[in-house]
Amino acid sequence: MPSNNLSTPGHFVADLSDTPIAAIDTIDESEKARSSWSDAWDSMRVRPMFWIATALILVILLVSLFPGLFSHTAPNSGCLLPNGNGGPEAGHPFGFTRQGCDIYSRVIFGTQASVTVGLLATLLVTLFGAIVGALAGYYGGAFDALVSRFGDIFFAIPTILGAIVLMSVLPDRTSITVALVLAIFAWPQIARIMRGAVIAARSSDYVMASTALGVSKLQILVRHVVPNAIAPVIVVATTSLGTFIVAEATLSFLGIGLPPSVMSWGNDISQARTSIQTAPMVLFYPAAALSITVLSFLMLGDVVRDALDPQARARR
Amino acid sequence: MWGYVGRRLLQLIPVFFGATFLIYFMVFSLPGDPIAALFGERPPPEAVIQTIREQYHLNDPFIVQYFYYVGGILTGDLGTTYSGRPVSDLLVQAFPITFRLAMLALAFEAIAGILLGLIAGLRKGKFFDGSALVVSLLLISVPTFVLGFILQYVFAIQLGWFRTTVSAGAPLGDLVLPALVLASVSFAYIVRLTRASVSDNLGADFVRTATAKGLSRRRVVSVHILRNSLIPVVTFLGVDVGALMVGAIVTEGIFNINGVGGTVYQAVTRGEGPTVVSFVAVMVIIYMLANLLVDLLYAALDPRIRLAK
Numbered sequence: 354m355p356s357n358n359l360s361t362p363g364h365f366v367a368d369l370s371d372t373p374i375a376a377i378d379t380i381d382e383s384e385k386a387r388s389s390w391s392d393a394w395d396s397m398r399v400r401p402m403f404w405i406a407t408a409l410i411l412v413i414l415l416v417s418l419f420p421g422l423f424s425h426t427a428p429n430s431g432c433l434l435p436n437g438n439g440g441p442e443a444g445h446p447f448g449f450t451r452q453g454c455d456i457y458s459r460v461i462f463g464t465q466a467s468v469t470v471g472l473l474a475t476l477l478v479t480l481f482g483a484i485v486g487a488l489a490g491y492y493g494g495a496f497d498a499l500v501s502r503f504g505d506i507f508f509a510i511p512t513i514l515g516a517i518v519l520m521s522v523l524p525d526r527t528s529i530t531v532a533l534v535l536a537i538f539a540w541p542q543i544a545r546i547m548r549g550a551v552i553a554a555r556s557s558d559y560v561m562a563s564t565a566l567g568v569s570k571l572q573i574l575v576r577h578v579v580p581n582a583i584a585p586v587i588v589v590a591t592t593s594l595g596t597f598i599v600a601e602a603t604l605s606f607l608g609i610g611l612p613p614s615v616m617s618w619g620n621d622i623s624q625a626r627t628s629i630q631t632a633p634m635v636l637f638y639p640a641a642a643l644s645i646t647v648l649s650f651l652m653l654g655d656v657v658r659d660a661l662d663p664q665a666r667a668r669r
Numbered sequence: 670m671w672g673y674v675g676r677r678l679l680q681l682i683p684v685f686f687g688a689t690f691l692i693y694f695m696v697f698s699l700p701g702d703p704i705a706a707l708f709g710e711r712p713p714p715e716a717v718i719q720t721i722r723e724q725y726h727l728n729d730p731f732i733v734q735y736f737y738y739v740g741g742i743l744t745g746d747l748g749t750t751y752s753g754r755p756v757s758d759l760l761v762q763a764f765p766i767t768f769r770l771a772m773l774a775l776a777f778e779a780i781a782g783i784l785l786g787l788i789a790g791l792r793k794g795k796f797f798d799g800s801a802l803v804v805s806l807l808l809i810s811v812p813t814f815v816l817g818f819i820l821q822y823v824f825a826i827q828l829g830w831f832r833t834t835v836s837a838g839a840p841l842g843d844l845v846l847p848a849l850v851l852a853s854v855s856f857a858y859i860v861r862l863t864r865a866s867v868s869d870n871l872g873a874d875f876v877r878t879a880t881a882k883g884l885s886r887r888r889v890v891s892v893h894i895l896r897n898s899l900i901p902v903v904t905f906l907g908v909d910v911g912a913l914m915v916g917a918i919v920t921e922g923i924f925n926i927n928g929v930g931g932t933v934y935q936a937v938t939r940g941e942g943p944t945v946v947s948f949v950a951v952m953v954i955i956y957m958l959a960n961l962l963v964d965l966l967y968a969a970l971d972p973r974i975r976l977a978k
Contacts, residue, residue, distance in 0.1 A: 509685075509960075510688055511956060513915040514911070514914065517918070517945065521945050599812045606812075606919065607919075608937065609937055636818060644807070644815070647809075648806060651810055655806075
């Protein structure tokens with residue numbers, strides 16, 4: 354008969370120090386609780402891509418706020434036709450456009466229009482989309498149904514297609530109207546994301562705890578639900594800033610973005626088209642400036658997503 | 670499944686009326702007299718104005734005008750261009766060309782994008798993965814029209830491998846370069862999407878099971894990983910139809926293709942508002958139908974979607 358160790362009296366119980374429970378005792382309770390935001394910050398700041406993107410964005414913002422600091426040549430003064438499509442020379446590192454204007458100063462002064470459109474459109478879309486989405490998701494009911502169906506209508510029209518229709522009939526076109534038009538068609542995306550995140554967050558234990566403590570509904574939404582639901586919105590907003598800049602350039606290329614009198618990368622690129630064979634550099638510089646700007650916001654968006662999304666963090 | 674199809678079709682109806690009303694409202698409620706715009710500097714005689722107002726139902730209330738317009742869309746009457754050609758004629762002529770271009774672009778971005786995304790996802794963190802990520806970011810950040818200029822200059826003008834502009838009938842061979850330009854941004858998104866999805870699925874239980882029961886690596890990758898990773902990519906294709914249409918406006922403008930996009934491009938640059946509106950309305954309808962199709966495809970691929978709720 355084989356020996357049977359099941360017959361051993363009692364059963365084995367591990368020593369407390371060998372169990373995972375022991376780990377709980379090592380937690381220092383006097384230490385301040387870490388928020389998911391500081392976790393995100395820690396995971397972002399060790400990545401070189403975060404610092405490269407941030408540095409680029411800071412430089413771009415500085416250039417768009419104070420273009421005069423970076424270029425001593427006024428962009429439209431001293432355009433001499435004999436210089437047309439000329440190569441680089443002293444004081445004019447990027448050469449000249451077809452009209453003989455200094456490309457470097459045009460690139461510098463064109464920053465403002467693109468960045469204004471990008472920032473303004475993102476700000477409008479994020480504020481409006483997040484507020485509407487949060488209210489719809491939190492209160493639900495008829496308001497939610499109304500907002501969701503209304504958003505579906507705007508969602509059915511691709512942003513740039515809608516912008517083409519609206520811009521081609523608008524009487525005056527400025528950075529502000531372009532941003533507004535882009536925002537009109539882009540807000541449902543943010544609203545949908547926010548609504549979903551709020552619905553996920555509103556049934557959490559901490560919301561129930563606050564309700565039990567007698568905190569008002571609106572205060573729960575503002576203090577507890579929104580901070581826990583805003584992460585995906587931030588990620589999408591960062592990335593869409595870049596796509597708004599591309600959208601503005603596309604509209605300008607079609608001739609219905611900013612008017613030609615406004616200096617912008619989009620306008621310069623579409624004008625450079627005529628001289629691509631003789632002077633490709635006229636096209637290259639504004640296009641490169643635009644792409645670097647878009648790239649910086651895309652890179653930042655990537656890093657922020659990795660940092661805020663716990664799944665992505667675990668994957669990396 | 671059929672219940673799901675019916676529900677989605679019903680949901681489409683209010684969206685269709687909402688979207689067309691929105692476009693109509695935007696264009697025709699704006700300040701400015703459309704008839705004055707038609708005639709320029711010298712005002713036409715009163716009788717002519719009245720005839721035109723009657724013809725275009727401008728004396729009716731706004732909402733009635735809108736229903737005339739929707740009725741027109743549904744019966745294929747899309748109005749006429751400034752030169753007097755029916756817009757529907759133009760559309761019938763232009764549509765097959767754009768369809769060919771879009772299919773070529775779609776084939777390119779789907780095949781190359783999924784292949785590169787799969788390789789990158791399987792070799793996560795390696796050199797290939799890193800360079801695929803960098804290249805895809807670059808492609809997304811360069812606007813389509815810039816890439817179009819550059820490729821047209823390098824491959825058509827400098828190297829002479831392709832024709833600079835597409836010839837009248839738009840044969841498939843001429844469309845290769847424009848299709849590459851059109852596909853570029855979506856290609857980059859598909860690479861990134863497939864890569865993320867593949868590397869997620871690598872650690873999934875069903876992959877471990879498949880490996881544990883002794884399937885070859887090749888079969889695990891092609892059947893178990895790839896098929897499950899394609900679900901988000903299919904969803905993306907629906908959104909992508911919208912991107913392709915916008916891209917077609919730019920690409921067909923650059924390569925001088927007489928498709929839907931090229932017609933919109935020319936109408937926009939000439940300031941022909943009504944033609945733009947008619948075409949965009951049709952594009953929005955196509956976009957909605959494409960999204961419906963993708964939703965149904967998605968539901969067929971993933972039973973969790975249609976059984977939910």
